[in-house]
Amino acid sequence: MMRPSLVLGLSLCALALVACEPGSQNQSGTQEASVGGQNLAAAVGVAISIPQFQYPEQFDLQSSRELHIFNSLGLAERFEENLHSDGTGQIALLVENYAGAGLPNWSAPSAQLLGSYYDRQSYLVKYRDLHLGSKASLHRNFRWSEQPGVVLVAGINCRRIHAHSVEGLGDFDFLAAVSNNLLLGWTAFDPLGHPTMKLETTAVNFAPNHSNVLWASPAVAEHPYVDGNDEPKLGFPPIEPQYLPPGFYLLEKRLLLANAVLAGLGNIHAALYSDGIHLLFVAQQKIVGTPGLSIISGSSLAMFATVGGIGVVEGDFPGLRAYVVGQLPMEELQTIYGSLF
Amino acid sequence: MTHYPLNPDLPERLTQDLRALGGVRAPEELWERVQLGIACGEVEQAPAELWERVQPELAAIAASGSQKTPSGLVRNNAIWGRRLSVAAALMILAGIGFRFLGPNDPEPHAVLAGQISSVNRAAFRAKVIFMEVSATELSSVANGLAQSLGGLSAEDDA
Numbered sequence: 011m012m013r014p015s016l017v018l019g020l021s022l023c024a025l026a027l028v029a030c031e032p033g034s035q036n037q038s039g040t041q042e043a044s045v046g047g048q049n050l051a052a053a054v055g056v057a058i059s060i061p062q063f064q065y066p067e068q069f070d071l072q073s074s075r076e077l078h079i080f081n082s083l084g085l086a087e088r089f090e091e092n093l094h095s096d097g098t099g100q101i102a103l104l105v106e107n108y109a110g111a112g113l114p115n116w117s118a119p120s121a122q123l124l125g126s127y128y129d130r131q132s133y134l135v136k137y138r139d140l141h142l143g144s145k146a147s148l149h150r151n152f153r154w155s156e157q158p159g160v161v162l163v164a165g166i167n168c169r170r171i172h173a174h175s176v177e178g179l180g181d182f183d184f185l186a187a188v189s190n191n192l193l194l195g196w197t198a199f200d201p202l203g204h205p206t207m208k209l210e211t212t213a214v215n216f217a218p219n220h221s222n223v224l225w226a227s228p229a230v231a232e233h234p235y236v237d238g239n240d241e242p243k244l245g246f247p248p249i250e251p252q253y254l255p256p257g258f259y260l261l262e263k264r265l266l267l268a269n270a271v272l273a274g275l276g277n278i279h280a281a282l283y284s285d286g287i288h289l290l291f292v293a294q295q296k297i298v299g300t301p302g303l304s305i306i307s308g309s310s311l312a313m314f315a316t317v318g319g320i321g322v323v324e325g326d327f328p329g330l331r332a333y334v335v336g337q338l339p340m341e342e343l344q345t346i347y348g349s350l351f
Numbered sequence: 352m353t354h355y356p357l358n359p360d361l362p363e364r365l366t367q368d369l370r371a372l373g374g375v376r377a378p379e380e381l382w383e384r385v386q387l388g389i390a391c392g393e394v395e396q397a398p399a400e401l402w403e404r405v406q407p408e409l410a411a412i413a414a415s416g417s418q419k420t421p422s423g424l425v426r427n428n429a430i431w432g433r434r435l436s437v438a439a440a441l442m443i444l445a446g447i448g449f450r451f452l453g454p455n456d457p458e459p460h461a462v463l464a465g466q467i468s469s470v471n472r473a474a475f476r477a478k479v480i481f482m483e484v485s486a487t488e489l490s491s492v493a494n495g496l497a498q499s500l501g502g503l504s505a506e507d508d509a
Contacts (some may be wrong), residue, residue, distance in 0.1 A: 079504055087504055123503070130499050138501030144461035151463075207501055253475055254464035268492075278492065291496050310479045317486045317497035318504030324493040325479065335496040341476070348475035 055155025055172050060148045063186055063193040066211075067135055070097035072218035073164070078208040079318050085112035086208070087318075089119075091127075093135070094218060100225040103131035132226040137282075137289055139209065140182065140196045144259060147286035151176055151257040161185065163194045164211045173287060175201075177256050179338055182287055185210070201339055206319045230271055235263040235279055243267070245296040246330055248279040253349035255342050257285045268295070276330075290336035292346065297331045312347055314340060323347040 066073055073093045078086035090107035105127045107116035119127075127134070142148055157170040168185040175181055178201050185195035195210040241247055243265060266278040276296035283290040312325030323334040323343045327350070334347045486494065486504075494502075 077501075077503075079501070081504075089503065126498055126503055130495075133499035134501065134503075137499055146461050147463055253467055253472065256464055256466045258464045259461040280496070289500060291500070293492070293496055295492060312479050312481050313484045313489060314481050315484050315486045315489055316502075317489070317494055318502030320497040320500045320502030322486075322489055322493050322497050322502075323481070324489055331490070331492075333493050333496055335493065335500060337500060344479065344481055345472045345475050348478045351478070 055157050058154050058156045058171070060142075060145060060152075060154055061169075061171055061184070061186065062191060063142055063184070064191050065139070065141060065193055066093060067095045067099070067101050068097060069095060069192065069216065070218065071095055072215045072220075073211050074213040075209055075211050078205075080205050080207065081111050081319075083111075084204065087111045088116075089123075090116060094220055094223045094225075096220060096225075101132060101135050102223045102225050103127065103134055129229040132228060135226075140184070140193070140198070140287060143261065143284045143286040147257055147259055147284065148173075151285045152182075152287070160188055163187075164214045166192075166194060166214065168194055175285075175288075177285070179255060179285065179288055179342070180206070198337060206337065231267040232264050233267075235265040235281075237263075240265050243277050244279050244294075245276060246294075248281070248294050249327075249330075249332070249350050250281075251292055251334075251346050251349045253345050254283055254290075255285065255338065255346075258283045258288075258290065259285075261289075288336065288338060290338060290343075290346070291333065292350075293333040293335070295331050295333075296329065297326065310351070312344075314344065316340075327351055 071093075072095075075091045075093060077089040077091055079089070080086045088109040089105050092104050092106050094102040105119045105123055108119040108123060109116050148154075152173040152175060155172045155174070157172070159170075160167040161170055162168070163185050167188045169188055171184040171186060173182040173184070180201050181199045181203070183197040183199075184193060186193050194214070195208075197208040198206050200206050235244075235248070248263075261282045261284045263279065263281045266280055268275045269277050278293050278295045280291055280293040283292065310325055310327070312323055314321070314323045316322070320335060320337050321340050321343045323340075323346075325332060325347065332347065332350055334343045334350075336343060486497075489497075
């Protein structure tokens with residue numbers, strides 16, 4: 011007869027073993043709750059462990075994609091994109107057609123839109139296109155589920171995976187190739203379950219011709235910010251926010267050498283934070299002269315607005331300007347901004 | 352158990368349990384994964400890999416009516432029984448880390464922000480008077496940062 015302590019030990023081990031098999035699926039049919047009723051993938055998914063994706067820029071390919079940016083009325087502006095990637099780090103992302111919110115027909119993009127894409131193509135692939143971050147954050151901040159069956163995306167069978175934000179910051183849907191986990195589409199939702207941004211691949215060519223491609227190069231020289239070394243280039247010690255949304259972590263700190271582009275412009279310290287999927291910039295820049303927004307009665311003034319679905323808070327401290335930017339509820343961005351001083 | 356400097360943030364009971372393991376050598380990764388698990392504030396499954404190491408000895412003990420001591424690790428059955436319980440409990444705690452630490456983790460040492468009270472959150476916001484403006488009233492740097500995250504609207508949202 012086994013001693014009680016041994017029985018307890020074996021029982022605990024057995025209990026532990028049930029769910030610890032790496033990559034195993036929970037076949038119990040656990041259903042994720044939907045958020046706001048519009049997030050269909052959440053309603054019927056089977057719980058899964060954290061997926062691993064591959065990303066288009068890791069492949070030698072050319073793909074056509076359609077980006078939707080939804081406004082507050084639920085109407086989407088659409089951008090038809092052409093992505094070239096050589097699989098070794100070189101990319102080119104251009105916009106080829108544009109359709110205004112809710113309009114069915116494509117039109118040629120404006121010169122301003124072409125320029126926005128051209129200047130920021132590497133950032134769009136790196137920051138706008140969704141990537142999964144630290145596994146600790148993905149484990150803590152999201153509950154993962156998959157809808158049964160597959161869907162065809164650009165002629166490729168794809169899994170439909172849903173990430174539910176446990177902190178209520180907005181869910182995500184992913185479309186990943188069954189064969190190699192290549193991420194071919196995604197949708198971002200706001201906390202109420204309304205879509206805010208959606209990207210879907212419409213065609214992929216794995217034998218591309220890159221002969222006329224002008225690869226992206228950064229519009230502003232930049233490098234990782236090194237504490238202790240880079241402060242003279244910045245002109246002030248960067249401030250760290252005292253508050254971050256639960257589950258966020260510091261992904262990287264970079265120094266953008268804006269002064270090299272335009273004399274008189276302060277270099278920018280940009281800290282990038284993530285909860286594993288959502289990204290958040292906290293940026294700071296030295297300003298010369300009178301702040302654009304005064305400090306009155308012991309309170310600071312700051313502006314906020316939404317730019318294409320991305321929230322922005324901007325304001326001046328004595329000697330510097332701070333920016334908090336991300337696809338998060340405005341109240342979160344304002345709380346982070348207020349924690350800077 | 353192999354001595355590692357104990358983190359003062361570890362719960363007292365866990366500290367005692369770790370010390371109570373005496374000469375049992377824990378897997379080296381156990382320490383950092385217990386720490387990570389506590390940092391994440393969650394308790395989950397035990398690691399399959401650790402289970403595989405322990406399971407043969409447990410099975411042998413169970414089959415023999417627990418009269419044998421496993422491979423000379425300990426000499427006292429009563430102590431062994433206690434250590435098994437402690438080890439099992441630790442495995443559950445340590446399992447947190449095994450699941451999401453892997454060779455493909457881009458940020459294996461990420462320190463995640465914790466919860467903060469709604470009162471403190473409100474206090475941060477109260478330090479600032481926020482004014483809603485149109486996107487065109489923001490600076491070019493602010494617009495540029497938003498566009499880098501995909502805020503490429505050709506229309507003014509405000």
